[in-house]
Amino acid sequence: MIEMFKQWYEARHEYVKAWKRTNKNGKVMGYFCTYVPEEILYAGNVLPVRILGSHEPQDVTEPHIFAMYCPFCRDCLAQGLKGRYDYLDGIMIAQSCLHIRQAFTSWQLHIPVPYSYYLPMPNNLQTKHALPYLRGELAIFKESLENWLGKKITDADLDKGIEIMNQSRRLMRAVYETRKAERPPITGLEAMYIAVSNQMIDKREHGLALEETIKKLPARQGSRDPGARLMIVGSEDDDTEFVRMVESVGATVVIDDHCTGSRYFWNETGKDNDRMRAIAERYISRPACPSKDWPTRIRLPHLLKLAKDYKVQGVIIIQQKFCDPHELDIPATEKLFRENNIPTMFLEFDVTVPIGPFKTRVEAFLEMITQEALF
Amino acid sequence: MNKYPTEPLKCWNKAKEIRENYYLNYAKAKEKGGIRWAGGAWSFGAIPAGLGDDVHCLTGEPYGASIAWNKDFALQCQEAAEKKGYARDLCSYMRIYWGSIILDKYLWGGHFPKPDFFWQDHICCSHAKWYQVASELEGNIPMYCIDVAVGPEGEVNKNRVDYIVGQMSDGIEWMQKVTKRKYDNQKLIEAVYNECRATSLWAEVCLLNKTIPAPLDEKTMYSLYVLGTLMKHSKTVADFYQELLDEVKERVKRGIAAVPNEICRVMSDTQPPWAFLKVFRYLEKYGCVSIGSLYTFGLIGLWEIKQDGSWGAKTTPQQKGIKIKTREEALRILTEWNLAKPEWQHFYSPHLKSEMMIRIAREWKLDGVMLHYNRGCEGLSLGIAENRLALQKAGFPVMTFEGNMGDEREFDETRTMARIDTFMETLDLKKTR
Numbered sequence: 085m086i087e088m089f090k091q092w093y094e095a096r097h098e099y100v101k102a103w104k105r106t107n108k109n110g111k112v113m114g115y116f117c118t119y120v121p122e123e124i125l126y127a128g129n130v131l132p133v134r135i136l137g138s139h140e141p142q143d144v145t146e147p148h149i150f151a152m153y154c155p156f157c158r159d160c161l162a163q164g165l166k167g168r169y170d171y172l173d174g175i176m177i178a179q180s181c182l183h184i185r186q187a188f189t190s191w192q193l194h195i196p197v198p199y200s201y202y203l204p205m206p207n208n209l210q211t212k213h214a215l216p217y218l219r220g221e222l223a224i225f226k227e228s229l230e231n232w233l234g235k236k237i238t239d240a241d242l243d244k245g246i247e248i249m250n251q252s253r254r255l256m257r258a259v260y261e262t263r264k265a266e267r268p269p270i271t272g273l274e275a276m277y278i279a280v281s282n283q284m285i286d287k288r289e290h291g292l293a294l295e296e297t298i299k300k301l302p303a304r305q306g307s308r309d310p311g312a313r314l315m316i317v318g319s320e321d322d323d324t325e326f327v328r329m330v331e332s333v334g335a336t337v338v339i340d341d342h343c344t345g346s347r348y349f350w351n352e353t354g355k356d357n358d359r360m361r362a363i364a365e366r367y368i369s370r371p372a373c374p375s376k377d378w379p380t381r382i383r384l385p386h387l388l389k390l391a392k393d394y395k396v397q398g399v400i401i402i403q404q405k406f407c408d409p410h411e412l413d414i415p416a417t418e419k420l421f422r423e424n425n426i427p428t429m430f431l432e433f434d435v436t437v438p439i440g441p442f443k444t445r446v447e448a449f450l451e452m453i454t455q456e457a458l459f
Numbered sequence: 460m461n462k463y464p465t466e467p468l469k470c471w472n473k474a475k476e477i478r479e480n481y482y483l484n485y486a487k488a489k490e491k492g493g494i495r496w497a498g499g500a501w502s503f504g505a506i507p508a509g510l511g512d513d514v515h516c517l518t519g520e521p522y523g524a525s526i527a528w529n530k531d532f533a534l535q536c537q538e539a540a541e542k543k544g545y546a547r548d549l550c551s552y553m554r555i556y557w558g559s560i561i562l563d564k565y566l567w568g569g570h571f572p573k574p575d576f577f578w579q580d581h582i583c584c585s586h587a588k589w590y591q592v593a594s595e596l597e598g599n600i601p602m603y604c605i606d607v608a609v610g611p612e613g614e615v616n617k618n619r620v621d622y623i624v625g626q627m628s629d630g631i632e633w634m635q636k637v638t639k640r641k642y643d644n645q646k647l648i649e650a651v652y653n654e655c656r657a658t659s660l661w662a663e664v665c666l667l668n669k670t671i672p673a674p675l676d677e678k679t680m681y682s683l684y685v686l687g688t689l690m691k692h693s694k695t696v697a698d699f700y701q702e703l704l705d706e707v708k709e710r711v712k713r714g715i716a717a718v719p720n721e722i723c724r725v726m727s728d729t730q731p732p733w734a735f736l737k738v739f740r741y742l743e744k745y746g747c748v749s750i751g752s753l754y755t756f757g758l759i760g761l762w763e764i765k766q767d768g769s770w771g772a773k774t775t776p777q778q779k780g781i782k783i784k785t786r787e788e789a790l791r792i793l794t795e796w797n798l799a800k801p802e803w804q805h806f807y808s809p810h811l812k813s814e815m816m817i818r819i820a821r822e823w824k825l826d827g828v829m830l831h832y833n834r835g836c837e838g839l840s841l842g843i844a845e846n847r848l849a850l851q852k853a854g855f856p857v858m859t860f861e862g863n864m865g866d867e868r869e870f871d872e873t874r875t876m877a878r879i880d881t882f883m884e885t886l887d888l889k890k891t892r
Contacts, residue, residue, distance in 0.1 A: 148848075153837070182583065182841050185806075189808045193809070206622070211625070211626050214622075217618060220618035381591070412549065412591075
């Protein structure tokens with residue numbers, strides 16, 4: 085049941101190449117940040133594919149990105165330099181952190197693609213001016229896309245794009261909802277395969293697999309002792325090896341706050357005759373990336389609500405090495421959980437993680453969390 | 460061995476005095492019932508100027524740089540921030556600034572002076588978060604931040620300007636509520652004129668360094684451009700830059716050199732490791748002068764391409780005969796002026812910066828480039844590796860050295876000097892002193 089998502093995650097490039105063969109008029113857009121308005125891409129029959137790293141050590145990005153920037157952005161660029169995304173028709177980014185932006189700009193400079201677009205997504209999401217501004221920028225982007233595609237994107241196309249995205253979000257929320265159960269029917273690792281593949285696979289096809297999965301999940305309930313219920317919070321994270329290890333030592337990841345996870349699909353695009361406005365509103369009000377969470381910290385109450393709703397016993401705070409936006413939030417995040425009696429553990433991630441030492445630390449953390457049960 | 464005459468700048472002491480007074484006036488502002496605000500060096504300082512003549516500011520980056528020069532205090536500050544849980548690889552100015560709050564020690568003596576409000580702008584990931592944390596450390600001091608990351612100068616459109624002007628207008632209303640003061644549009648208009656004049660004049664000063672021998676060297680320029688990072692909107696700074704320009708013109712006329720044995724010209728990039736400015740004096744042993752950088756020219760200076768295709772100081776609204784009459788006009792001009800800032804362009808692509816650097820290398824007749832891979836600043840080190848490739852492709856020898864503008868723990872002095880020796884040898888230079 086979950087195998088399909090795992091296969092998609094592992095054979096992402098093969099999937100997209102096959103998609104292109106069967107969608108002769110379709111184009112593929114590689115995107116670098118989840119603030120990219122995929123509704124507009126689907127409206128134009130463009131398949132959005134998130135560019136992620138491969139978790140392999142590499143030495144091809146050193147001439148392009150100074151080593152003080154996060155390993156994730158360098159891993160993403162490495163995929164392009166190695167030709168693994170040679171099927172892309174275009175690339176785009178919505179403005180977020182400086183790190184991933186460098187992967188995009190170096191890609192623009194060194195890896196030829198027919199189309200590239202930089203969407204100046206607002207950083208100040210809490211001002212009333214963000215909505216008209218982003219609405220205007222989305223309209224400019226739509227026009228640019230139309231020029232590239234050589235066709236108009238109509239309101240009916242946009243309604244289709246919005247519905248594709250919303251349907252996918254609803255299904256993802258339904259899957260995540262099942263994780264609230266005392267004995268969640270899926271593990272954190274399985275959820276990660278589902279969520280990350282959701283960013284690479286045609287949402288319509290992914291949705292069919294999700295519907296099937298949701299039907300079968302009740303039969304799985306109770307089949308596994310979850311152990312300690314954990315939440316993972318932080319930067320981009322598709323490190324399946326790490327989650328597999330955590331869940332092998334007496335724990336289950338029941339919820340996450342990652343852009344590769346819940347932040348991506350948590351809210352839907354509303355209905356509005358002005359489609360650009362509706363889409364803008366959705367991206368402004370989605371759970372924020374720390375780089376956009378100011379002046380008020382809106383992330384914190386959201387994190388706490390997730391922790392409570394999913395009855396979390398402990399939180400692993402994960403940060404890509406050198407990730408400034410998350411580093412800037414971590415002391416406040418730790419304080420929040422400390423004040424609410426939820427223990428936290430901080431781990432710094434690189435392209436590859438030292439599973440052995442991390443295992444020792446996770447085991448110690450789990451012992452701490454479950455000590456009452458022990459004594 | 461000297462090829463050219465040299466002499467100290469006559470206005471040097473005045474520059475030092477303006478800087479000193481700036482920090483002392485900020486500390487003493489409350490004694491006279493004045494207002495204090497704190498924020499970044501790129502903040503729209505002209506806007507709070509509309510609150511009155513007794514408004515004083517503290518800009519975080521130059522304050523951090525001042526402390527960085529004092530290695531012991533800088534380390535204390537950074538360790539204090541790290542102890543609170545802030546990562547060691549975050550912006551070193553920011554960690555120093557927070558540390559100064561945490562330790563409650565002001566570099567100019569006494570307790571750290573609390574601002575009435577924070578007034579920031581945001582183009583780098585750390586900008587808004589810097590004062591979000593500072594506000595928390597200071598007991599929730601009101602904070603306002605304007606997002607200016609709307610794309611490069613060449614792609615400015617009405618939608619983008621409206622977004623910034625809208626935030627500015629709301630900011631004025633907010634400021635009036637926070638300070639309970641009535642806002643004076645005329646003072647805003649004056650401050651906008653001052654800012655345009657000051658930042659254009661600074662570019663004119665830098666322009667004179669095209670001359671051989673260069674009348675100024677970069678180490679000296681650091682003490683001059685800094686005034687623009689403190690209060691670019693003030694008449695004091697604009698008037699000083701006029702005085703400086705007149706003096707540098709006179710130096711050019713008389714053939715006065717910054718480095719009397721000048722035989723080689725280079726530029727640097729990003730903030731220097733402030734505790735190790737002797738790097739620049741070491742270059743002089745080879746007859747090498749660093750004539751500046753995109754950083755010293757364009758952090759504050761405003762430029763434009765002139766009719767002959769060369770880079771020159773940006774024409775101010777007053778030079779164009781524009782009479783600003785309303786708040787809205789003032790904010791719009793201030794926005795458009797700042798969106799042309801050279802050091803804001805690379806946030807959207809390194810090639811925009813590479814083009815400006817290659818232009819400087821050609822027009823200022825350079826023999827090579829020294830890039831500081833600055834671990835202390837993610838904003839200005841952004842794309843620096845691509846800049847290196849572009850400069851090399853354009854035919855300029857490039858040396859890189861790693862360091863940190865504010866954290867001496869990340870600067871290897873011996874290794875850097877050895878790299879300089881090697882670079883100088885590749886440029887066929889020998890020590891002459």
